[in-house]
Amino acid sequence: MAPRVLISDDLSETAVQIFRDRGIEVDFQPKLGKDKEKLLELIGQYDGLAIRSATKVTEKVIAAATNLKVIGRAGIGVDNVDIPAATAKGIIVMNTPFGNSITTAEHAIAMMFATARQLPAADASTQAGKWEKSRFMGVEVTAKTLGIIGCGNIGSIVAQRAIGLSMKVIAFDPFLSDERAREMGVEKVDLDTLFRRADFITLHTPLTDKTRNVIDAAAIAKMKDGVRIVNCARGGLIDEQALRAALDSGKVAGAAVDVFTEEPATSNVLFGAPNIVCTPHLGASTTEAQENVALQVAEQMSEYLINGAVQNALNMPSITAEEAPRLTPLVKLAEQLGSFAGQLTDTDVKAVRIEYEGAVANMNTRALTAAALAGFLQPQLQTVNMVSAPAYAKERGIKIEETRREQRGAYESYMRLTVVTEEQERAVAGTVFSDGKPRIIQIKGINLEAELGPRMLYVTNQDKPGFVGRFASLLGDSGVNIATFSLGRDAPGGSAIALVEVDGDVPASLVSNIGTLPGVQQVKPLVF
Ligand SMILES: NC(=O)c1ccc[n+]([C@@H]2O[C@H](COP(=O)([O-])OP(=O)(O)OC[C@H]3O[C@@H](n4cnc5c(N)ncnc54)[C@H](O)[C@@H]3O)[C@@H](O)[C@H]2O)c1
Numbered sequence: 426m427a428p429r430v431l432i433s434d435d436l437s438e439t440a441v442q443i444f445r446d447r448g449i450e451v452d453f454q455p456k457l458g459k460d461k462e463k464l465l466e467l468i469g470q471y472d473g474l475a476i477r478s479a480t481k482v483t484e485k486v487i488a489a490a491t492n493l494k495v496i497g498r499a500g501i502g503v504d505n506v507d508i509p510a511a512t513a514k515g516i517i518v519m520n521t522p523f524g525n526s527i528t529t530a531e532h533a534i535a536m537m538f539a540t541a542r543q544l545p546a547a548d549a550s551t552q553a554g555k556w557e558k559s560r561f562m563g564v565e566v567t568a569k570t571l572g573i574i575g576c577g578n579i580g581s582i583v584a585q586r587a588i589g590l591s592m593k594v595i596a597f598d599p600f601l602s603d604e605r606a607r608e609m610g611v612e613k614v615d616l617d618t619l620f621r622r623a624d625f626i627t628l629h630t631p632l633t634d635k636t637r638n639v640i641d642a643a644a645i646a647k648m649k650d651g652v653r654i655v656n657c658a659r660g661g662l663i664d665e666q667a668l669r670a671a672l673d674s675g676k677v678a679g680a681a682v683d684v685f686t687e688e689p690a691t692s693n694v695l696f697g698a699p700n701i702v703c704t705p706h707l708g709a710s711t712t713e714a715q716e717n718v719a720l721q722v723a724e725q726m727s728e729y730l731i732n733g734a735v736q737n738a739l740n741m742p743s744i745t746a747e748e749a750p751r752l753t754p755l756v757k758l759a760e761q762l763g764s765f766a767g768q769l770t771d772t773d774v775k776a777v778r779i780e781y782e783g784a785v786a787n788m789n790t791r792a793l794t795a796a797a798l799a800g801f802l803q804p805q806l807q808t809v810n811m812v813s814a815p816a817y818a819k820e821r822g823i824k825i826e827e828t829r830r831e832q833r834g835a836y837e838s839y840m841r842l843t844v845v846t847e848e849q850e851r852a853v854a855g856t857v858f859s860d861g862k863p864r865i866i867q868i869k870g871i872n873l874e875a876e877l878g879p880r881m882l883y884v885t886n887q888d889k890p891g892f893v894g895r896f897a898s899l900l901g902d903s904g905v906n907i908a909t910f911s912l913g914r915d916a917p918g919g920s921a922i923a924l925v926e927v928d929g930d931v932p933a934s935l936v937s938n939i940g941t942l943p944g945v946q947q948v949k950p951l952v953f
């Protein structure tokens with residue numbers, strides 16, 4: 426059946442066309458995101474959800490989204506999506522991190538000019554027939570200092586444009602390297618210095634616990650008298666009450682705000698303040714940006730739903746369209762190794778070590794590790810997948826170790842997963858043969874070669890004559906057909922392993938009977 430996607434916000438029709446061209450069924454309901462009840466009622470039908478900022482993808486929505494595999498944000502900010510809840514449910518959350526950056530940077534520059542020259546108020550007054558030439562005295566931006574808080578994609582475009590306007594640009598961003606700042610012609614400063622020196626301040630950070638109210642009364646007190654402030658990033662970065670007071674007192678000469686603590690902002694403490702310019706979250710609203718993000722999100726979501734390629738996900742390593750087909754059998758192998766180890770581990774796990782050797786070491790091992798962890802955790806947590814597994818492992822305090830090395834043995838690609846518990850380490854290794862099928866090639870250091878089927882029996886025993894015959898007879902007498910039989914041992918008379926694919930369920934009584942055969946140490950039915 427074709428995957429189904431719901432578009433619940435006002436995306437460009439380009440997205441609809443792309444989904445259809447890719448054979449995906451699409452429901453375009455641009456107002457649905459604002460109707461919480463309806464969204465809850467319908468979301469269970471869809472494999473994908475494409476949104477902007479109006480749809481709030483809460484924990485409740487995610488709980489109701491029984492088929493959802495991917496949420497695509499046609500834009501940058503994902504603060505309207507409960508990412509931990511999506512991750513826990515194995516739903517990928519992806520965005521389009523660059524599609525609207527230029528447009529938003531241009532809006533910030535436009536807003537800076539709007540407040541420098543009081544354009545909206547001057548427009549309203551002129552159209553009211555007042556011709557108040559002396560009321561609207563402005564300031565130049567040339568040679569003024571612009572303080573940028575958050576110098577990532579948008580902040581750095583703003584910096585470039587501001588330098589073009591002959592402004593001096595200073596920036597505060599804990600993740601901005603000296604080299605990058607030099608390249609951009611930006612002076613890196615601490616936050617207090619920025620507050621002290623800037624004539625204009627523009628915000629371009631996400632809203633986090635650290636950035637919430639980064640501009641509050643105390644910060645405003647440190648600023649120059651007559652400073653002008655622009656916020657085209659997120660509501661919540663500015664304490665709106667404090668800004669209102671500073672606009673009223675004249676400490677802040679002007680502010681231009683595109684984003685509000687509560688949106689849609691139909692009333693706000695800032696409305697009506699002197700020299701305030703407000704726009705209704707228009708930062709990304711240009712034809713060009715909306716085409717970019719709609720096209721990109723639809724392509725990314727389609728690639729994932731159809732080919733398993735992952736791009737710009739916030740909760741899962743990327744898998745390119747080129748590597749997706751090459752990675753598929755290795756993902757399966759990683760899941761099988763994880764599942765094998767997971768089904769044999771009952772005690773508390775301290776660490777999972779995954780070694781990649783040969784060609785696989787140069788591939789996307791983050792995705793493979795996520796697959797191995799998913800396989801490992803599935804016996805305990807049925808709904809876990811590659812998206813949610815790393816977070817679950819972390820939550821459970823399981824240390825993940827990953828090593829990569831050149832080919833040493835006969836296999837072009839070799840993967841070994843070791844589970845470390847308080848008592849022991851248990852390793853299982855595998856490869857993918859040229860037929861594209863995964864094989865288990867080593868268990869606890871013992872070589873063998875087995876393709877895993879849906880139902881397997883794992884038996885460890887002492888290597889003694891007669892075991893195989895007695896074991897096969899027991900299965901046969903119980904009407905359990907053997908599909909494949911793989912044997913391995915460390916030395917004659919030493920430890921041996923039998924990995925057997927069977928055609929039907931193995932009753933518990935048969936498992937205990939096998940356990941009573943001479944020399945048998947462990948019998949475990951496994952499912953894959
Ligand atoms: N108004 C709109 O319509 C609109 C449109 C697009 C993006 N946005 C918003 O703009 C913001 C920036 O987007 P971006 O694409 O540039 O993101 P980005 O991730 O490229 O850049 C954000 C920068 O903020 C920095 N940062 C993080 N914590 C910080 C802190 N405590 N202090 C200072 N800097 C900090 C990061 O290091 C990073 O460089 C986001 O909040 C995004 O949601 C708004």
Ligand SMILES: O=C(O)[C@H](O)COP(=O)(O)O
Nearest residue numbers: 477478479500501502709
């Ligand atoms: O984070 C973003 O991309 C912007 O806030 C744009 O939001 P919008 O898509 O709702 O205009």
